Amino acid sequence: MAIGRGSGRDERREPTFGSGPGSSDIRLTPDDRPTGSGGPAAPRREDGPRFDARREPDFSDPDRAADPERREPSFGPSAGSGAAAPEREPMSYWGWVMGRSRPSRKAAAPARGRSSSRPRRSLIGRLVSFVVMLGVLGAVAGGGVVAYYASRMPPLENLEIPKRPPNVVIADMNGKPIANRGETGGASVPLSEMPKFVPQAFIAIEDRRFYDHWGVDVFGLARAVKANIERGGVSQGGSTLTQQLAKNLFLSPARSLERKVQEAVLAFWLERKFGKQKILEMYLNRVYFGAGAYGVEAAAQRYFGKSIRKVNISEAAMLAGLVKAPSRLSPSHDPEAARNRADIVLQAMAEEGYVTREQANTAFRVTPPSPAPKPQGAVGYVADWVMDQLDGLIGLYDEDLVVETTIDPKLETEAEKALADGIAKRGAKLGVTQGVVVSLAPDGAVKALVGGKNYSESQFNRATAAKRQPGSAFKPFVYLAALEAENLDPDSIRNDAPLKLKGWTPENYTRRYGGPMSLTYALSQSVNTVAVRLGVEAGPVNVVHTAERLGIVSPLVPNPSIALGTSEVTPIELASAYAPFANGGFEAKPYVVRQVKTSDGETLYKRKAEAQKQVVDTSRVGMMNAMLRETLRSGTARSASLAGWPAAGKTGTSQDFRDAWFIGYTAHMVTAVWLGNDDNSPTKHASGGGLPVAIWSRYMTEAHKGVAVASLPGEWIPPVAEPEQPGDVYQAGPGRNADEPYSSAHVDEGYYDDGRGDRRAQRERRRDDGPLGFLKDLFGGF
Template identity: 55%
Template sequence: MSPYDLRLSPEDRPGGPTHRSKPKSSKKSGKAPASTRRAKPRKAKKTKRAAARGGIGRTIGRMAYWTAVLGVWGLIAVMGVVGYFAMTLPPPEELAVPDRPANVMVVAADGTVLGNRGETGGEAVRLFELPPYLPQAVMAIEDRRFYSHFGVDPIGLARAAVTNFTAGGVVQGGSTLTQQLAKNLFLKPERTIRRKVQEVLLALWLEHKFSKDQILEMYLNRVYLGAGATGVEAAARTYYGKSAREVTVSEAATIAGLLKAPSRYAPTSNPDLAEQRAQTVLSAMVEAGYLTDDEAKLALISPAEVKPRTPGESAGYVADWIWEQVPSFIGELRGDVVVDTTIDMRMQEAAEAALVKVIDEHGKEKGVSEGALVAMDTSGAVRAIIGGRNYTKSQFNRAVKAKRQSGSSFKTFVYAAAIEAGLSPDTLRTDGPISFGNWSPGNYNGKYRGPITLTEALKDSINTVAVRLTSEVGVDKVIDVAHRMGIRSDIPENMSIALGTSDVTPLELVGAYVPLASGGYGAVPYVIRRIRTADGKVLYERNGDGPGQVLSSETVGAMNYMLKQTVENGTGRRAGFDAWPAAGKTGTSQEYKNAWFIGYTAYLVTGVWLGNDDGKPTKRVTGGNLPATVWHDFMADAHEGLAMADLPGEYIPGTGTQYAVDETLPWLQGNPGPQGPTYDPSRPVQAQAPQQGGGGGLFGQNGFFKKLFGG
C-alpha cells in the first residue's frame, strides 16, 4: 500500500472494522502482524449488555445532572423566599426581646401571697430557682435535644414529618422551644409560610444572641399555661396555690403537659385528662434519662391535686384593689413588683367566713344577695376587706366602690356635732312629730316617746331627735364633722342627711369611725405598706401619720359612752361579744335597701353592709339583725387571744347638761313644724310619759312608710 494512500482502514471507521482481511504472517513468530490479525468476533450477548449498561448510565447521569440543576434553582428559590421574608423583619441590630409585662404580687402581712395581677398572672422566676425536674419535664415532652441543636432541630423535623405522614394528619410538631419562644415574642398566631420562615430566622437570632439557659428561662416565664396564667410561676400558683419553686415532680409534669393544649389539659376543668397527660410526660422524662423508673412510679402514685379554693376567693378583691392603686404610688410599671400589705390573713379568712355564712343561711329568706365588710385598726390600716359574696361570680368590690345610703349609721356625725356644740349624753330632746316644709320625718316604729336623753335617742336610733339636733347645730356643722372624721364623698346640704340619705362607701364610713376608737385621731385608710422590686429595692414605703386629732377627748368620751349603750342594750345588742367593751351604730336606709352595722373596740373598727346590687329592697333587714350578726361573728374571731381593753375617753353619767330650754331651739323660732313639749327642770326624765304623735310625709306616724310596713 502506498504511504500516501488516504483510504480509511477498518480501524479508522466509526464503530470499528466491519471485517478483517487475512493477516500476513510474521517472519519471526510465524504469526500474522497484529495490524492484520483477524480479531475474534465478540459475542452478541455481551454487546447488548454493554449497550444496556451504557443506556442506564446515561439515564442516571442525566438524572443527576437535572437533579443538581433543580437543586441549585430550588436553593436559589428558597434563599429568595427566605430573603424576601427576612426583609420584612427588623435588622438584627434593631431586634430586641420585648419586655415581659410587669406583674404585681400582692402579699399579706404574714407573707402569704394574696394574688398576682398583670397580664401574666405571676412573677418571673430565675431558672436556677426552679427544681430541675420542672424544666426537664418541659424539655422531655417538647424539645428533648434543646441543648444540642442550633435553634432548629432537623432530626425533630424529620421525625415529625414521618409521624404526620404515617398518621395522615398533623399529630406532632417539629418546632423547638427556641422557635416557640420566637413565635411568642415576635409573631402573630397565624399558619403561613411567611410566619414559619420568620420563626426559623428569629430562632437562629435568639440562639446567636442568648445562651441556652437564658432562652429556656425566657420560655418558662412567657409560655401560656391556661386559666389566665402566663409562665410556670403563674401556673403553679393558679393550680396549686404555691410557687413554681416548690412544685413536686407530678405537679411539674402536669404543668409541662399543659403546653400541648392549655384549656384541654387544665387540671381545674379536666382533671382526668390532665392526669393522663402528666403520665405521658413522666414516661418521656424516663426515656430522656431525667427520671429513673422508681422516681416516675413514685410520682404516679402521688398525682398532683388542685389546691381547694376558699369560698368566694375574697383575696381577689384585695389584689384587684392593689393593682389599681400601684401606679399612683410608683408611676408606670417597668418590671415585677411585690406589694406588702396590711392584710391580716387570719382576719381576712374570718371575715369571709362570717359574711358568707350569714348570706348562705339567711340571704334567700331575707332577700339579701350581697354584702361587704371592712376592718381596720386605729391607724387606718385595713386588716380585712371583703368586696362581695363570691369573687369568682362578681369581681366588683362593693367595699371600696359601691356608694350606698348610710341610713342611721350617719347619726354618729350628727351627735358628735351636737356634743361639740355643748350638749351632753344626758341632754334632753323631744321625740315627737316634727316637720320641715313638706317633710315630716318619723321613727322606725311610727311611735314617739317624748323627752328623752341623747343617749337613749342614739342607742335606740330615734329619727326625730337626730333631725332636731341637725336643725339645732346646723347642716353645715354636721357636714364639717363628717368630713373631718373621714367621710370623703360629697354630702348634700339638706336636713335629710340626719337620717343618712347621703351615699358613702363602706371603706370611708369605717374610716370615719376610727377617731372614736383612737382617742380622737383621724386616719386615712390604707392597705399598702411597701412596694419593692423583685430583687428587693424599695420603691415606696408608707410613713404618714394621718390628719392628726379631729375630735377632742371630751367628745370621744361622750360619743363612746352613748355608742356603747347601743351595743349593750340598744339596736346593736346582737353585736356584743364576750363582754368586750365595744361600741357601734346600726343603719337602715329607706325601704330596707341597705343594712349596716359599724362598730369598734380599742383595737379594731369594722363595718358590715348587706343588700342587693340592683337596689332591690330586702325583706325588712335592719342593721341590728343580719349585719350585727356578721359583725359579732367576725369580731369574736378577730379578738381571740387579745387582752381586753376599754374604749378611749371617759364620761360619767349625770355630769353633763341634762335639760335644755326649748325656746332656744331653731325649730321653735319660725319653723313650720309642730312644737314639742317644754321641759320642766324639776321633773326627772323617767317621770315624763312617752308622747304619741301623728305626722305625715314619709316617716310620720300616718306617713308613707308607716302605711307601707304596717307599723
C-alpha cells in the same frame, strides 16, 4: 489549510497571503481537496512556489485506505462529481462550541455498521441525576424564599427582646403572696431557683435535642414530618424551644410560610445572641399555660397553689404537658387528660435519663399532683383595690413588683365566711343578695375587706365603690356636731315629739313618740325626731363639716334630712369615720399598701408614719363612746355578742329597707357590715339590728381571739337606758321633699331652735317624781 463551516460550498474562497500581482496563488482548487473515497489523490499543481516546511497529507497511501478503523474526513463532493451532497444536520450553538466534529446522536447506526462504544446511562442514573437537579433547583428556590421573607423583617441588629409584662405580687401583712395581678399572672423566676427537673421536663417533651442544635432541629423536623405522614395528621410539631420563644417574642400566632421562615431566622439569631440557659429561662417564664397564666410560676400558683420552687416531679411533668394544649389539658378542666399527658412526659424524661424508670413509674402513686385551688376568693377585691392605687403611689412601672399590704389573711378568710354564710342562711328570707364586710385597725389600716358575696360572680368592689344611704348609721356625726355646738352631754334632754320642717314630717319607725329623753337613750334607740332636732340645732352645714372632718369624703347635701343619713357614702369611708371614736379622736384615713418593692428588693414606696391629727377632743370621744356603747347594751344592737370586750356601734336602715348597716368597734378594731341589693331594690324588712349585727358578732369574735382586752378611750360613764325599742328606721311623711336644701324658714313655729324648750322640758320632767311621772316617762306621755 483553512476549513470553514461552509466547506461543502463550490464557491468557497480560500485566503490569500500575497497582495501583489506577482504573488503566488496558494489557494486550493476543488481538485486539490480529498473526496473521502479512499482513491488516489488528485495531482498537485506545480505552478507557483512550493513550501517545503508544510507537509500535506498523503491520501494515496494504500495502508491508510485499507485501515478499517480509520475514518477519513469528507469535505464534500468534488467539483466534477455528479452525486448530490447529503444534507448536513443543523448543529446547535452549544454543539458547535463543544466540538464541531462530534457525531450526531440521531445517527441510526455508526459508520461501517459498527456498534457505538459510548455506553448509554441506566434509568437509575438518570433518576439520580434528575433528583440531584431537583435538589439543586429546590435549594436555590428555597434560598430565594428565605431571602425574600427575611428581607421583610426589621434588621436583626436593631431587634431587642421585648420586656416581659410586669407582674404584681400582692402580699399580706406577713409578706406571704395572696394574689397576683398583671398580664402574666405570675412573677419571673430565675432558672437557678427552679428545681432541675422543671426545665428537664420541658426539654424531654418539647425539644430533646435542645443542646445539640443551633435553633432549628432538622432531624427533629424530619421526625415530625414522618410521624405526621404515618398518622395521617399533625401529631408532632417540629419547632424547637428556641423557635417557640422566637414566636412568643416577636411573631403573631398566624400559621403561614412567612412566619415559619421568620421564626427559623429569629431562632438562629437568638441562639447566636444568647446562651442555651438564658433561652431556656426566657422560655419558661413566658410560655402560656392557660387560665391567664404566663410562665411556670404563674402556672404553679394557678394550678397547684404553690411556687414553682416547691413543685414535685409529677407536677413539673403536668406543667410541661400543658404547653401542647393549655385549655384541653388543664388540670382544672380535665384532670384525667392532664394526668395522662404528664405520664407521657415522665416516660420521655426516663428515656432521656433525667429520671429513672422507677421514679417515673411511682411519681403519681407516691406524690400525686396537688388539686387545683378554688377560684380566687374575696382577696380579689383587695388585689383590685391595690392595683387602683398603685399608679398614684409609684407612677408608671415596667418591672415585676411586690406590694406588701396590711391585710390579715386569717381575718380576710373569716370575714368572707361570715358574710357568705349569713347571706346563704337568711339572705333569701330577707331579700338580701349582696353584702360587704370591711375591717380597719384604729389607725385606718385595712385588715379585711370583702367587697361582695362572691368575687368570681361579681368583681364590683362594693366596699370601696358602692354609694349607699347610711340611714341611722350617720347619726353619730349629728350627735357629735350637737355636743360641740350646743355644749351638750349624754344626759341632755330632747323631746321625742312630732315636728314639721316646712312640710316635711320626719317620723319614728313605730310612729310613736316617747317625749323628753336623754341623748344617750335617743341614740341607742335610734329616735329619728331627736336626731333631726339636733341636726337643726347644730346646723346641717356644721353636721356636714363634722362628718368630713372625721373621714367622710363623698359629697353630702346640707339639709335637715342629712340627720337621717340620706346622703350616700361608701362602706369603707363610713368605717374610717367611726375610727376616731376607737383611737381617742385622731384622724384615721383608710390604707392598705404598706410598701412597694421591685422583685430585686429595691424600695419604690414606703408609707410614712404621719403625725396624728386630732379631729375630736378626748372628752367628747368619751361622751360618744358612752352613748354608742348603750346601743349594744340595750339599744338596737343589743343582740351583738363580743364577750369580755367593751364595744360600741350604731345600726342603720335606710328608707324602705333598701340598706341594712352595722358599724361596731372596740379599741382593737372597727368593722362595718352592709347588706342590700345591687339594684337598690327594697329588702324584706332587713334592718341593721338583725343580720348585719349577727355577721359582725361572728367575725369580731374570731378577730379578737388571743388579743388582750382594752377599754374604749374616754372617761364618761353613761346612765342606764330606758327599756323602750322605738326602732331605727325613719319614714319621710307627706309634704316637702326631704332632700330640699335647708334654710331657717323651714323650721315650724312649734319647733324650738334656741335650746330653751329642752331645758324647760327637763325641768318639767324633774318635777314628775310620783307614780304619774313614772308612767309618763315609761309610755312617753298621754
